[in-house]
Amino acid sequence: MTFTGRRTVAVELVPEALRQRGGTWLIEADSAWAWTLWRSESDEFELLVVCGSVGIWEEWAALNDDDRSTIYAHFQLLVAGGEAFDSLANAVDAIAKRHKCG
Secondary structure, three states: OOOOOOEEOOHHHHHHHHHHHHOOOEEEEOOOOOOEEEEEOOEEEEEEEEEEEEOEEEEEEEOOOOHHHHHHHHHHHHHHHHOOOHHHHHHHHHHHHOOOOO
């Protein structure tokens, strides 16, 4: 699976649910047609998962405390230069795959 890293997004392209929360949000990592990990300027993370097969839609994954801790720990290691980007992406991919669409 191919992962892409951090990128800024024009404010009008940020999902409405995040725009309503305020602040700046950017894409920290994503996997095409699978998921997008969003991060706020205060290091809050939200995971948007692509669902469906014939019809495609997106859902917010319900991240529990363990998921958030895992994501944050991998993110901190990445920022500190001690971990490869793929490690963060693989951890998020595993969380996204547990999401039950519908």
